[in-house]
Amino acid sequence: MSEKVAVVTGGAGGIGQAVVGRLARAEFRVLILDKNEEAGRDAAELLRRQNYDAEFHPVDLKRATEIKELFETIYAKTKRIDVLVNLAGGTLHKWPIQEFPLFDWREVIDVNLKGTFLCCQAAIKPMKERKQGIIINTSSNFGITGSPGRTAYSAAKAAVIAFTKSLALELAPYGVRVNAIAPGLTATARVMTGHTEAEWRQVTETIPMGRAAAPNEIAEAVNFLASDESGYITGQLIHVNGGMVFS
Amino acid sequence: MKRLEQRIAIVTGAGQGIGRAIALGFAREGARVAIADVNEESANTVKNEIEASGERALAIRTDVSNEKSVQAMVERSLKEFLRVDILVNNAGIFPTSPVEEMSEEDWDRVIGTNLVGAFLCARAVVPKFLEQGTGRIISLTSGRAFQGAKNGAHYAASKAGIIGFSKSLALELAPHGITVNVICPGITDTAQPRGHQTEEQIYAQAQRIPLGRIGQPEDLVGPAVFLASDAAAFITGQTILVNGGSIMW
Numbered sequence: 001m002s003e004k005v006a007v008v009t010g011g012a013g014g015i016g017q018a019v020v021g022r023l024a025r026a027e028f029r030v031l032i033l034d035k036n037e038e039a040g041r042d043a044a045e046l047l048r049r050q051n052y053d054a055e056f057h058p059v060d061l062k063r064a065t066e067i068k069e070l071f072e073t074i075y076a077k078t079k080r081i082d083v084l085v086n087l088a089g090g091t092l093h094k095w096p097i098q099e100f101p102l103f104d105w106r107e108v109i110d111v112n113l114k115g116t117f118l119c120c121q122a123a124i125k126p127m128k129e130r131k132q133g134i135i136i137n138t139s140s141n142f143g144i145t146g147s148p149g150r151t152a153y154s155a156a157k158a159a160v161i162a163f164t165k166s167l168a169l170e171l172a173p174y175g176v177r178v179n180a181i182a183p184g185l186t187a188t189a190r191v192m193t194g195h196t197e198a199e200w201r202q203v204t205e206t207i208p209m210g211r212a213a214a215p216n217e218i219a220e221a222v223n224f225l226a227s228d229e230s231g232y233i234t235g236q237l238i239h240v241n242g243g244m245v246f247s
Numbered sequence: 248m249k250r251l252e253q254r255i256a257i258v259t260g261a262g263q264g265i266g267r268a269i270a271l272g273f274a275r276e277g278a279r280v281a282i283a284d285v286n287e288e289s290a291n292t293v294k295n296e297i298e299a300s301g302e303r304a305l306a307i308r309t310d311v312s313n314e315k316s317v318q319a320m321v322e323r324s325l326k327e328f329l330r331v332d333i334l335v336n337n338a339g340i341f342p343t344s345p346v347e348e349m350s351e352e353d354w355d356r357v358i359g360t361n362l363v364g365a366f367l368c369a370r371a372v373v374p375k376f377l378e379q380g381t382g383r384i385i386s387l388t389s390g391r392a393f394q395g396a397k398n399g400a401h402y403a404a405s406k407a408g409i410i411g412f413s414k415s416l417a418l419e420l421a422p423h424g425i426t427v428n429v430i431c432p433g434i435t436d437t438a439q440p441r442g443h444q445t446e447e448q449i450y451a452q453a454q455r456i457p458l459g460r461i462g463q464p465e466d467l468v469g470p471a472v473f474l475a476s477d478a479a480a481f482i483t484g485q486t487i488l489v490n491g492g493s494i495m496w
Contacts, residue, residue: 165495168457168492168495169457169492172457172458172459172491172492173457173459175458177458184481208417208418208421208422208483208484209421209422209424209481209483210421210422213481214481217478217480217481220478220479221478221479221482223478224469224470224473224478224479227469228469229468229469229470229472229473230469230470230473230489231466231469232458232462232463232466232489232490232491233470233487233488233489233490234457234458234491234492235457235492235495236487236488236495236496237496238482238485238487239482239485240481240482241481241482242421242481242483243417243418243421243483243484246414246417246484246485246486247485247486247496
C-alpha cells in the first residue's frame, strides 16, 4: 500500500482521470472525490485493477458541511494528506451578461471558487500539523484572457489565482506549497462533444502549437507540482496551453 | 526511468552555479551535455564530474556574446553528438553601477552577454531543431526583470528582454512542436550575488522569502528537467518562477 496520500477533487472527470492515474504511478494512494458517483467508482476500480491504491468518495462541493465531514473522515483514516488537487469545476453555464441568471452565476462561482476554498480549508489542518503539504488549484487561460459568455467562469478562475497566492503566503511558514495550473483547451470527452469537427479544427488552429492539450499533459504539470522537484515553487501559476496565453 | 535518455543538451554558463547544477542534473537523467563556458577550466571541471558519473560530456570555451564563438560552439557540439535537443541559455553577468555612471561599454557587455547571447545561441540551434522536428529552449531570467535592480539597470533590462524574446520565439517555433520557456530563480546561493552583496546581506534575504530560505542551484534542476522532458511538451512561452514565493506573477 502506498504511503503518500493525494486527494483529487473532480478526479473522475476527463482531466481528473489522467491526474489520478499519473499520481498513482508516482506512488500516491489516490482518493478520488467527485459528484459523479458512477464515473468515480469506475475510475477508482480501473486503478485498483492495475494494482494501484485508489478509492472513491462522492462529494457535492456546494455543501460546506459535507466537505468538512468528508475530509475529517479521510484524515481519521489516512492520518495524512500529502497533496490536494482541486480540479473540480467547469464553465457550467454560458450566458450573455444581460441574460445571466444570478442563480447560475452563483453556482459557477461557488463550484469553481468556493469549492476550492472549502476543500483547502478542510485539508490544511493535517498539512500544518505535519509541516508539509502541497495544494494544487485549477485556474484557466480564461482567468487571464476572459471569454464571452463566461463572465462567471473567468471571474472565478481569475479569483483562484489571487486566492492561491494568498494561501501560499499563509502556508509558506509551515512548508506547505500552494500553486495553480491553468490548462488551455484540453481534449476531454466533455469538451470535444461541445464542438463539431469543423469547429474543433477552427479552435485548435488558433493555438500556436496547433492542437489542444491531451489530458495527460495537464496531469504531468500536476505531477511536477506534486513532487519534490518543484520544492522551491510556491504561489505560482503554470500554464499548459500550447502558447495560447503567456504568463 | 531516466527522462532525458539519449538527449543532447547545450548549457551555457555551465561551469559554475545554476548552469553547473542543471548540466549535472541533465546528465543524471541520461543526457549528454555540452558545457559552454567562457572559463575553460571550470567547464573542464564540470565535464570531468559528469564523465566520472559515466555520462558523456563536452567542455567548450564559449563567449556567448560573440557570434563566431557561438557558431563554433554549436558546430563543435554537433560534430561530437550529431544532434541537439535542448539549449539552456544560462550564461549571464551582473556587474553593478548606477545608471549615471554606466558606460556604454558596461551596457553593451551586459546586454550583449545576457540577452544577445541568448539570441545568438537560440539562432544557432534552431536550424537543427527544425531539421529534427524537435527541440527545447530554456532561458534563465531573474526576479530583477519584474522588480528592477538598483545599480543593475542593464541587468534588469537584459533579463526582462529574455522574457519578451522567449515569448516571441515560442510563437515562431510552436507550429514545429519546439517549445521555448523561461525559468526565473530568486536570490540563489551562487557566486553571482557575492559580486555585489556580503554573505550577511545574502542570507538575511531568507527572512523576506515566504519559504524561509534562499534558493540553492539544485532548486532549479527539477524545473529545468521538467521543461526539457516529454512531460512539458505542451508548455511554451511560459515563465516558471522558482523563488520560494518571493515574487508571485
